[in-house]
Amino acid sequence: MWDNPSLRCVLAIAFLHLLSLIYSQETGFPEAPLYLKCITHDLNRMICSWDATSSANLGLTYKICYTNSEPFLPVCIKTEEKRADIPVTMGSTNIEITTLNASGTPLATETFVLPEENVSLIPLTPQILNLNADFSTYTLYLKWNDSGSVFQHELDASWQIQILRKETMETVTLMNYDSKLTGKDSILSWNWTSDIPLECTSHHVKIRCYINDPYFSGRKEWSEWSPIKTVPGKDTKISNAVVFPQDKVVLVGSDVAFCCLYNEGESIKYMKYGSESYSLLHLSKWSSAIKVQNVSASISSGTNVWCSVLPDNVAGTVLFVGYAPDTPQNLTCETRTFITITCSWNSGRPTRLYRQRQTKYILFERISRENVTCKVDELNKSHHCDFPVHANQKIYSFTLEATNPLGRAESSLLIDVNQRAHLETPDKFTVSTNSSTNAHLSWYIPGNFIQIRLLCQIEISNTNSERQLQNVSMAGAENANYRARVDALHSYATYTFRVRCSASEHFWRWSKWSEGKKLTTLEAPPARGPDIWREKSPVGETLTVFWKPLLLSEANGIIRSHEVSCYPRETVLEVPVPLNSTEIKFGGNDCLISVVAKNRAGSSPPSRITSVNLPSDNVKTELAIATGNGIYISWHSDPNVTCGYTLKWCISSGSEPCSVDWEMFPSNATDALIKSALFQPGVRYNFSLYGCKHNGYQLLQNITGYMKELPPKVAPNFTVEETSSDSILVKWEDIPVEDCQGFLKGYILSFAKGEKGTSKTSFVEEGFPELTVKTITDPTKKSLRILDLQGKTSYRLDLQAYTIGGKGPSKDLYVVTKENSVGLIIAILIPVAVAVVLGVVTSILCYQKREWIKETFYPDIPNPENSKALQFQKNICEGNTALKTLEMNPCTPNSVEVVETRSTVLKIEDTEIISPVADSELLEDGSDPETGSHVVVSYCPPIIEEEISSPARDEPVGSSQIIYIDIQSMYQPQVNPEEEPEINFVTSAGYKPQMQLPINAMKMESHSPTEEDLDKTAGYRPQANTNVWKLDSPDSPTSIQSNNENGSFGSPCSINSRQFLIPPKDYEDSPTPNNTGWSFTHFFQNKPND
């Protein structure tokens, strides 16, 4: 209401008007009372005071007469003070104040009209009754009297409390506290928690009051402040420096203040929280503080706070920062023995507080009003606590309270103890039996279960890990043994038993399984007789009886033996295990065979079979179908078969005799899938199907088959029977059955051109482009003719067999087709004809051009025989003494002194003589002729005399010297590099002997080459018989080619002339070929067969 400014303005105007009314009656005397002011503390009476113009107050008294309103008479009182206590009245009060002198004479009179609005309500100054401090919680507790009895009726009161701190009395807080005055005195209390420890410094408190009477229209004002009450700090009179708070526990994230108190004469150096220094707040002369905000969780030993005090002191405290306890989680209560109820829970978030500060749990049961203190291990997160079970109490209402210095939390749970039975693990578990089919079990469970029934579960496991559960319900007892019996067990079987229990009616939880106990039941007679079969020997004198061992479940124990008898014969054979067959000599008389299996407990029912074999004819052999894991066999139903079919087979392993196996089928069966662990892929098995007829067994059918067909193990052996120029006949052999590994479906013959040794891989691997594949789908076919081949061509043939399982390995063979004779003839004749034609043409041409050829290649050479100087014998080496020129007289070697020689030519000094030609060539090459070697050689001076007149005499040869011309040396420089491939021919063509060698050669060769060939091959012709040289000239140097036909080169036999001596034309056809040296003739003579 007072917030309305217009209303306030109106009230102010009214107040001023009233004042004017009051003072309107002033008389103007100095003794006249002025400024009347009235206040009330209790709304019952008010104290009015006034002033006077005159300051002198000598003997003056005042007569106050007041009237509230008509028809009351005025009430007058006298007073010497300038104040009077008059009752508060509703509305306005007329007050007449008369100033009297000492004699009682009125001096002045003033009349005031005092409206209620001009009366101020100021409550009495409150008094603090009590101010207490809780230093541990930093809390101040304030108590005061509200003086409510002062007022006659209820009033709203407000209190203002001021907290001051420090020496400078700084206001820490100013709080308002509202209360109701009830007309009676009441003690009000208020508390305040400081942000710093109260020990840090003194705290001061004062209080004032405000009464809010809605019916009082006067001014309402705050009372005076009460006298200050102080809670002194500990910052004075301390014996040693100390830090507050001491060992406090606070919540993570709190703001904490610490103060360090020290003695007079000391000063604080720094203050640390943990390892960090904080800025100091000055609290008092001997107290400083730090404020740490948002503290984090401390380590288990707490966070240190300490201050270093000068000159040399330290004080500190430890702060533990953690969390309030979390609400206990997953509180569950159950009983194991019905003696105690165990409640367990999870503590939730760790508080990070330990030992004295750790969380404490109290389990309170509301119905019985009992509680238990729970001991918990602070290292574990899950805890439990036991509460005693009370007789006649089923329902329990639990409250679990968790408390620590930072707070508390709780969880509640209501349970029916009968529905929370979690039994202990069955103990002392025993298993026994005296039978082949049942067992007795016994176990002990601690606890009092009289009130409930138990449900126990027995687990029965056999050796095959088959698990069976059997439930047993039984009445509960107190700390008792419980028993159960298990039936329908197999004989002579080993079982493992376990047991666990729970409450039957209100299932809560199973107990843990007891330990397992093993038990083997006793033996019983075999449940049935074994499966049997028999086979007669080929002769028919003996009968072999076979039986199959019983399954463990059928044997009911360990089979010790089998008893075999042959009715009507009296003989009974006892066959011990592990034999599963026996032979009976029955002398050709059929009988009824009976086999009984026996164990310790007794004998099985007998299995019987007749020995009679009915004759069978026209027994066919069928093929079975391989299924991969078995052999599928089918047969036609025989109406005469009355007691089933028997399928018999024999599996052989290695060298041992095959083991007979069989299976029996009912009479209506027409097929069977035979499986056996002994079946192997790729192995052929033979089956015999017998039909059981009323008078015996009859062989109905033979079956052969594979469990799984594989590719043939080997390739068929094959050969080539016939070969022509365009075809091959291939034949192959059968593959042995054991190598087929399946039913043979045919062969694959592949062939392509190929030389032997060129490839070892198969056709498919090599990817032959001209590969031809022929598939023979008839496995009985054993040959194949391959047509359309090329003549005289090598072919590679591959042959492989295949089954359903795939293709087997291949075998290869190389064969060459025969040559095509017509083509061969054509191929020979054509070149021959061409050669003949060419020969004829060449001959004709040569004949027509013979003159030109002669002139070109064989110009006339003067006949040295016509020269007198050269009266040669035809063969100088034949020792004809008539030939003077070349006569090899015994010559007396003269010494030729070698003037100078080069080391480089020493090599040739024995074989080569420096020729003038060579010298001249050297000269032409610019070489120094003086460096030529002067070799001392033997020579025959007499012969030289005739040679001097030769055309070569202009050469610089000394008269006393004879020049031996090395034929090789002479001709070598004339050979051009381009002509090098023909060097032999050129060499041989260079020198033309003075004899008619070409003619001789023509005559000696039966199919001599043409003349051109002769020219080429007719090389050097020594003018001596090389044979003679070899025989007669042992001193002659031997060429490295001395063994060949050109061994005459380098002969020491000298020739005077260095010119070719071409025989005259007249001698061309001379029939005197004396020299057969190295010519073609000689060459062909070495090949007489040619």
Next chain:
Amino acid sequence: MASAEQTPVTLQHHNLCSRAILLAGKIRSDVASLLESYVERQGLDRTISLDSVDGVPRAAVEQGDELTEAERLGANLQAYWAFQVLLGEVLEEQRSHLTPLDTDFHASIQSVLLQVAALAYQLEELLALLGHGRPAWEAAGPEDPGHRSLFEMKLRGLKVLQELAHWTVRSVRDLRQVTKHSRGSGTAHRGQAQKE
């Protein structure tokens, strides 16, 4: 050869001294690592002033060469007796108040405590071997551990370990002096015996 000439008593004394020196060295080594661990676990600063902590035997008490062998060994023995008690208190304070879950740390303190007890026993033997009387047992410090603040417990523990480390150094030195002195006296004694 020299040791072979010593009397059995001297030899035993020498061996005892050697073992005590070795043990003191071992304690010093263990206390050094324990101090590191202690400071870390208590969140303390090694530079903190411990002058205000009293009731712990001070190794740095002024001592001159005027101390006799018996006084020297007796001071050592009294100190280790005190340390036995102090270490027990420290261990209990750690278990009960400061590091209740840190069993490894407790085992380390326990180990040092046992070694201190062993060293005290060896010193007792040594005193007896040298023919000196056993010093009087002095009661523990005046402070009532029940009124000790946790921070004071931490400081006290640190002080105990620091002073124990100092004492081991002093003990090694004292024991070496005792050994040296006994060698000299042994030699003199042997010389006298030879004269007689």
